[in-house]
Amino acid sequence: IFVFFSLFFWCTFVEGSRALSLGPARWVGGMWFVEGPRDDALMPVEGEEGQRARNRKRMWLVKGPSDERPMPISASPTSQSAGKGRKRTGPASAAESCRAPRSAKRGCSAADRAEQAVKRALGMSEEEMLPELRAVDMAAPVRLALIGATGLVGRACAGYLAAHPELGFTVPFYVGSALSTGKALSEVAGQKEAKLQEHYGEGFWQSSDEAIDPEASVTDVDALLAAGPQAVDVVLSFLAPRFGHLEDQMIKAGFRLVSISPHARMQHPLIIPFVNGRSVDFGSLRCIKSPNCCSVGSTVALRPLVEMFDVQEIFITTFQTLSGRGDALYPADKVVANVYPIGATEERTEEYIAQEVARVYKDHPRASCISKDSIHVSAYRVYVQKNHLLDIKVRVAETLPLASAKSMLAAVYSQVQYSSDVAVSREVGEPRPRSHAHPNRVVVGNFDVEPAAGGKGSLVRVSVTVDNVAKGAFGNALDIAQEIVHALGGQSSSSSVTVPSGRADPPLPGDPTETAVGAAPQDTTSVGGQAAPGTTAPVGIPNDD
Template sequence: MPKIKVAILGATGAVGQRFVQLLENHPWFEVSALTGSDRTVGQKYGAGVRWVLSGPVPEYAREMIVLPTEPGFDAQIAFSALPTDIAKEAEPKLAAAGYGVCSNASSHRMWPDVPLLIPEVNPDHTALIAHQRQARGWPGFIVTNPNCTSTGVTIALRALHNAFTLTRGFMVSMQATSGAGYPGVASLDILDNVVPYIGGEEEKFETEPRKMLGKLAADQIEFAPFVLAAHTNRVPVTDGHLVCASLEFAQKPSPEEAARVLADFRAPEIVQNLPSAPKQVIEVRSEPDRPQPRRDRDAGKGMATVVGRLRPDPLFHLRLVILSHNTIRGAAGGALLNGELLVAQGMVK
């Protein structure tokens, strides 16, 4: 089939660059537009971008002219790496102009009629798009992916909640510096240090999994009834968010039972053959000191969730450690997989 034209919004930022990288030679999508800030609009992408990823700027993007983030570019899907304050106004305008917006921003995640989507977890939530279009009069739509820390945790929780019914959880995150974008956290703040506060992060971490693991009911989502509490910390690691979780369930699992459920978890059939989907959604490590960001963040080309250190918890039922790549699975790669799902479901043609 002919490739679907896609745009990357905010293409010069750290997450935008990851989109540019991941979309090189994509089997379904052709990048037809790159948008950027006033500083870069009108320039060739290769000249205007301050490239921060490993490897060179992909050849296909070098000569593309950076456009303003306004309706008018030729694309069906707009992958958004816009900052939240800009996305808040720009993304609805683009949806109203007919674009399918797959957003990485937090601006619209908790809108009742906007899917907060992880294809392996809640692909049925895309049914909200019809309600969104009807209520807002948009020919296009907005779909969002979750916070980078919520992503890997929610994938693991999906498997465990299905099997044992989660009732409450306590989580502590150790989040990589790339999650703050570029230039991100000042070196004097993060070197030889841990920063025990990330603005707005704990609230997202405690709320987003409840929406994603909730049930589709008419024109909105009934949040899952479990309760989560979180501490979030910025640590001197480049990529990979690590979460230590303690969980309680309606049916108490042994660590062995939980490990088996996690390892056996499979994505819904419609997701399994998507180009960006990992073959193994959750990788379970048996070593006592894994997962580790440097060693495990690239599992499944950065799209897999890695779990380890499953053991009994004297206060709850189960302790475990969860790792995911924050700028691939938790950002650009997650939004890209959402776009692929929408094509597979016939939402984009």
């Protein structure tokens, strides 16, 4: 007993005091003790506890022998004060903690929660009522309204729908800005494409070969609001965020809305049918958001890895093309024959991608370690017209065989359940933006595996190309629209190989039998349909890639 208490006294007080005085970290009694000022990088904590920890000027951080990241210590059931030298009573490590399944919210149905979320996003009280969603006449073609139809994404979508009437969609409303109202959409498109060619160079910028319906005429948003939700079945919004108030008007008026706009994106369901659409009740939702196009490409490419391995951390480097900026023009001296870092600019792409990838995987049963804090993004703009390149590195808990890594990863991605949305390239130096041949799929390749830092787990690399319009923008919006039709009992042209994917049949552009829209300018951004309050006409504002 004397020896026991002597050792306890020595470890707790003597060694503990020495540890605290010797610097930022010290191994004592089977735990690391770390003292630090308000350093968010050392506090991987979510929710209220994390906020309280960040608000403290000084705090104790502790980690066990198997932890890779320190954890805040507070007077809670899962941890005790480090100053008293007590052992942790919670999970043995941060990794084990993040693997705990997220508990589902109880007390109301998913439809009720979705309705409450819409009201909160619109600033409505719970007592206020929204119009009941109208049924869709499945005996007739599904009617779409394109908001922001004169922007790059809107023009590409209009051209694609005109080239593929077999999809079962018709477009009675092409909504554009006050400057375009009353003009033929093809005329407006020609003028905007000519401006892009003049700015970036005719030899560089290539216009689309898919013709827009010559009868398509641009109207304003007031005409659509006056016609009401009985005039269209689904509204596809390609608005820039500054015109997001128009989306709010649409929802309050009773329209079904599918939007790629960053406006209120995190306040509505964020859906990629191939990734997180399996359990979504598409028919009951008033507004569904589609993520940033890099987020679409990243989440699709990550799905096989998430379902095969224990993903711990994700590093994404994006090489985004100029078409991602939309009709808004970069100063030529910054981007022509150059690479432009965009992390510190007004384009909040890095922030969007981390938040959105985490949000899409929030309820995936094997993605409990994926959060915005475990996703690290670096973004660059490159002098290429279309098809973003993503370099993705994923730290997994498993120790993977290095000798057969490339063939193993190719086999993982080649499984039939992924084939509708993922194509595998085994060629050296692929995938590349200019040779991207499947605009309706992400193309993956350039596989590699190396030991993770510290010798725990492996670091998996996969390079990805994604068409930032046909897949990343209007393509995902159309997938969602098709899922809405399915949910309401219709037989849209979607007949995908896998359950969660809303891929059309015949295939979207880029398959060998189709005329590719790949020659179209890749426009993941678009301009709003109507001038914002207090203005006369919208200026070309980028969406968010």
